[in-house]
Amino acid sequence: MHFLKRTPAAPALAVLGLLMTATAAPADAAAADAAAPASAARAAPPAVSCAWPAVVRPGRLNFAFPETNATYWMMPYRLAAGDRLTAQGTYPAARFTSLTTYDAKGAPVDSLADRQMTPDPGSRNPFAQEQAGTDTARHRYTVTVKPGVTAGSGGNTLAAGAGGADSGTGFLVLRIYVPDNEADPTGGVPLPALSVRHRNGDTSSVKTCPGAGSAKGAAGPLAQFLRQRVQEDRAAGGFEGCGNSTAKAPGFALPKKASGYFPNPYNKYLCTPVAHEAGRIVVIRGKAPTFPHTSDGQSVLTRTQVRYWSLCQNQWRLPYPATSCAGDFQTAVDKDGRYTIVVSTPQDRPAGATTANRVTWIPWGPTDVTGILLFRTMLPADGFHQAVQDVGKNQNPATVMGDYYPDISYCAKDRFAEGGAAACATSAQAGRSG
Known part of the structure; x- marks a missing residue:
């Protein structure tokens, strides 16, 4: 998987890009092995134009053993040394939520479950604190994805790459299980707002993709890329x-x-x-x-x-x-x-x-x-x-x-x-x- 290298003067989304491949999923495992040899080359990614461009749920992007009672939102990233990806969100009315970083091969790097996310000042975490109330304006959190830190560093920080690498390429994935309102997969709150703080101090916000939070949210431009990712792993x-x-x-x-x-x-x-x-x-x-x-x-x-x-x-x-x-x-x-x-x-x-x-x-x-x-x-x-x-x-x-x-x-x-x-x-x- 190749990512576009970003210079400080480039647009924010240049560091948040993937290229989808146009290979359709084969009908069976034997066809998959033939269609996706282990040495298959990976295409260079295009720029992603908005946040949370891939929505994983049966009926949308139904891949890699999903759950019918959960929805996963995926965001690709590439962060150079000194860059930060920040997610400012609201705890959903749901059974479970988490934010997890993965490497380019889909292996977990670091994760925070709902109860581990420290709330913003003046807010309370309903997954960890009694009597947190129902005012979503007081259920806010901020999580930062950083290169150069190791998994489990705490402080609402997620490692961007394995082993504390100085730069990180991968995916940020938001999960929500069993929302209180079955028709609203986000648990009644907006998807986390994403922004990138660059090493030169500039900050750029990333607008959420249209319809990403709806029950029929678009599968997004990463759909074919991610299917190909699964095909390549099958061959391996x-x-x-x-x-x-x-x-x-x-x-x-x-x-x-x-x-x-x-x-x-x-x-x-x-x-x-x-x-x-x-x-x-x-x-x-x-x-x-x-x-x-x-x-x-x-x-x-x-x-x-x-x-x-x-x-x-x-x-x-x-x-x-x-x-x-x-x-x-x-x-x-x-x-x-x-x-x-x-x-x-x-x-x-x-x-x-x-x-x-x-x-x-x-x-x-x-x-x-x-x-x-x-x-x-x-x-x-x-x-x-x-x-x-x-x-x-x-x-x-x-x-x-x-x-x-x-x-x-x-x-x-x-x-x-x-x-x-x-x-x-x-x-x-x-x-x-x-």
Whole structure:
């Protein structure tokens, strides 16, 4: 990836540029390998004309394992020694927000979760302070992206490059999960205002892209570039599957490798491939971690086991789009706090797979491609040790997570219709339920 070098007299946006590539996403992984060899050259970027030019969400820029209950805004940057990129924002009315810097390959550099962002003088942080009130004018924060500092420096500062490099090239990504108003992905506040302070002391503001904050925000000029970024990583082995799980014998495991996909540092994932067969469904069962019901007015400061968890059905083909998700607040549980999730095509949905029966159904999506189920947990509480975050590299997640492990099995549609989830349980699942 090549960036335009900026001189002090050049326009501010000259340091904030990327070039989109025009390669479309191939239909399957084999085509991707052929279309994007590891040695593929990267085009030089054009200038970005506004802030937050790429909006990642299913239905817009659906790439790299997104979440249907979250929206990500992306801003490319190149900062020379002495430059600063500043984001002045308002804490959203939402379950979670964060600002994260990534390198040019999509690997995390530094991050601040909502509760770590110190509010501006006269403001309060509703993610960290009780009785913060509802006046958004008093919910302000300022975060600065700087070269020459190391990750975790604090003081509302994000490192622009890995290892404290004197200059930084990468992306700033804003995430918002589960806004209180589902129709407003920004959580009822404007997107953070961006400005660049140059080493000569000049400051230039960057106007927000038109429509970037709307539910139908434009995918932006980076869309094709980012898809190509995923293709190049695929050729280099960026996503290699889920432990020893196969579509014939699914089982949730840690991903073998998932570099280059702008992962959320506050989530950790289990995944498994699944394959469609007519008349067959997927059944996932487990104990649900407790979470703050923010969409019902509960504070994120409520003592719970995790901030968020979900199960998503993605497609194992570039650019790894999401088909559907069941977020924690969308998932039915029984009297013991256990969930049953059914994944199937609409025509194979069993009659009993309804919320009234404490069963959550999500659609399979395209049946001509292997699916990837992703189970994620976010920000587990210090005293909760059965989240995905507690699973070590060589550990069995089922052993670590116990009842909270998402057991999975294939089941005939008719068998589920006749006997419910219990009729589909494996011996291990039956033991957990008992």
